[in-house]
Amino acid sequence: MSHTVLLINPNTSRPTTDMMVALAQACFQSLQRSDIQVRGLSAPQGPGMLTTQEELEQAAAMAEHPLVLAQVRNADGVIIGAFGDPGLQPLSQSVSIPVIGIGQAAMQQAVQAGSPFGIATTTPQLEQSILNQVRRYGWIEQFSGLRLTPTAPLDLAQAPERQYQELADSVAACIELDGARAVIIGGGPLAQSAQALQNKLAVPVINPIVAACELMAQRLPPT
Known part of the structure; x- marks a missing residue:
């Protein structure tokens, strides 16, 4: 008997859904949880990427x-x-089943990895929303700050190498200028860049998809 985990992508981008599902499935395999199977679901309607507060509320x-x-x-x-x-x-x-948000899981893991923690992301119009989220989860005292990439998020989504480099620069700013001891890459669609940045910097770089899978593995008993 196996567990089914539904990974909901709150935007309509099927390639993003497929990427996150593949990453989640690989994470469960690495945790030796072959009993967990991941199924993806894209938003049936709405934007292809969440970049504003209005789009987040719609999602x-x-x-x-x-x-x-x-x-x-x-x-x-x-x-x-x-x-x-x-x-x-x-x-x-x-x-009654476990429901885990990747932001929630990433912040929990970041605090455990080393606080203060920073967040690097690509969506300037969600800056206040992210700050409110940190406060809502009770981590504001452990938070060193948010660093944003200079290029518009939709443009970065079409340029993976540029996205990686700008996120790397933002992570470096979190560490060198803000004193972060762990840095979260703030976004499900940024998961591939987060994977590439892991193990290449002086502090833990938290991939929110992986953080959510690790938390889910703790909550679902092995079959």
Whole structure:
């Protein structure tokens, strides 16, 4: 018998969903949890990338979409694959299975890895939302600051090498200028860049997809 984890991508980009599912499945394999199988679900409607507060709020409403609820009922756990954790609270309250937001999991892991922690990301219009999120989860005293890439997020999404370099510069600023002892890459679609940056810098670089999978593995008993 195996567990099914539903990874919800709150945007409509199927390639992003596929990338996050592949990364999550590989993470469970590395944890020797072959009993956990990952199924992906893209938002049935909405933006292809969450870059504004309005889009984040729109994505949060997806937690109540009938298509989403139908798939959640057939899962043993749910991962919300956007850093702002849209819909996490209402979905958690409506089901009895583990529901984990990647932002929530990443911050928890970062504090354990070494505080203060910083966040590097690509979405300047979500800056206040991210700061509110850190405060809401109770980590503001352990937070060293947020660093943003200079290029527009949709442009970076089309240029993986440039995205990697700008995120690397932002991570370096978190460490060298803000004193971070762990840095989160703030975004599900940024997971590949986060993977590439791991083990290349002086402090832990937290991949939020991996952090969520590791937390899920703790919450689902082996079969």
